[in-house]
Amino acid sequence: MSRKASLRNLPGFDTFFTRWKEAVMRVFRSMVTIAAMVGFALGCGEKKAKAPTYDIAGEFAKVKAARTALTDARTRLAEVRDKLAELQKLPRLTPEQSAEKTQLEAQLKEVQKVFDDAFSEDQSRLSEFLNVVLNDETLRAAPQTRQALDLYAQEALVNAQDFMDRAGDYRRAIELLETAEGYFTAVNLSPPQPLLATKEKAKAFRYITxxxxxxxxxxxxxxxxxxxxxxxxxxxxxxxxxxxxxxxxxxxxxxxxxxxxxxxxxxxxxxxxxxxxx
Incomplete structure (x- = not known):
């Protein structure tokens, strides 16, 4: 008899893929809008840009708050996963360890839900912010715009690394990194070097040589x-x-x-x- 190994039994594995697909579709729709609108704006360069009425500082503060919540949720999720993984390595559990394992499994569902919600909020805030600022000639040059792009690249790197390390899915890691890179190139900004380096690593390991x-x-x-x-x-x-x-x-x-x-x-x-x- 044969069976697939238990990577899909890793805590949160299926939820991770569902979350990734939802995020990529949202980002893809955003990228289509950004590419089309930025192209239109650049093609109409003779027109004078309207004075921005968008509260970029206030909206970016919301983006940063969402990222802080996501970082905290990710840290908590990792803590619970690590504790549970240590218990799962033991060949035999004491009654106290069995009780702790049951408690951690229940906690895992809770912290996973908190993380999923934080991830969705973070990506929604970021996509909405980028859709506005990247399509406004004045806001595009604001420091908050570059900072927001860097935040997006950071999260893309984290998720791409997860795809490579936890699932060996280099194809999807490449797709995620190229989507992030597209945000930068759409407005003629240089993508962060770590993002480009990780993309090249993913391409190198997609096939065995x-x-x-x-x-x-x-x-x-x-x-x-x-x-x-x-x-x-x-x-x-x-x-x-x-x-x-x-x-x-x-x-x-x-x-x-x-x-x-x-x-x-x-x-x-x-x-x-x-x-x-x-």
């Missing part, structure tokens, strides 16, 4: 392998029972369309194939 594959050695731990290959895509991690032995397989897509396979037993790499079909 022969060079990285050849660095792998039998006996390596999963963490040692992951440092070379990156996190495998969650749907390509499987556990198999072979003659009473528990074998974990990681499959990696190659750019030529073929698939490489890595096989672990008791947490150590014991076999590897550049082409699983051979």
């Amino acid at each position: 022969k060079e990285r594959f050849d660095q792998l050695k039998k006996g390596m731990t999963e963490e040692q392998v992951k440092a070379i290959t990156g996190t495998p895509f969650y749907a390509n991690v499987r556990e198999n029972e072979v003659k009473g032995r528990k074998i974990v397989s990681w499959l990696f897509n190659r750019q030529d369309g073929e698939v490489a396979g890595l096989y672990f037993e008791k947490g150590k790499l014991y076999a590897l194939k550049w082409n699983v079909k051979e």
Whole structure:
């Protein structure tokens, strides 16, 4: 028998993907509006810009407040997840630890809900703010505009890193980072270097290369392998029972369309194939 490994059982994993999809669709709609309106504004450069009536300082204060709430919620969520993960590693729990685990599982649902709401509020505030300021010739040059773009880039980096580290989904990480980059390029601003560097890293690890594959050695731990290959895509991690032995397989897509396979037993790499079909 075989089954997919339990990445989808990670606390908040499915909610994470749902949240990401909703945010990307909202940002995508915003980007379409921004690109169209900014293009129109730049094409009508001879017209004198109207005096802004938008309270940019007041509205940006709301954006910053939403980001503070999101940061606090993320910190609390990480604390609960870490405590729960430590208990889940233990082979056997005492009655006190079992009670604590039950309590943490209940807390996780609560803090996840707080985080989801904070994330939605943060992205909504930010998208609304950017839609206004990026389409106003005067407001576009305000310092709050660049600060808001930097806030968006920071959150894009956090979520992209989550996609890579927790799910091995480099394609979606690239999409998220390119969306963030688009905000900057739409108004001729340079994107932050960390955003560009992370995008290049995601592209480099989206497919396994022969060079990285050849660095792998039998006996390596999963963490040692992951440092070379990156996190495998969650749907390509499987556990198999072979003659009473528990074998974990990681499959990696190659750019030529073929698939490489890595096989672990008791947490150590014991076999590897550049082409699983051979």
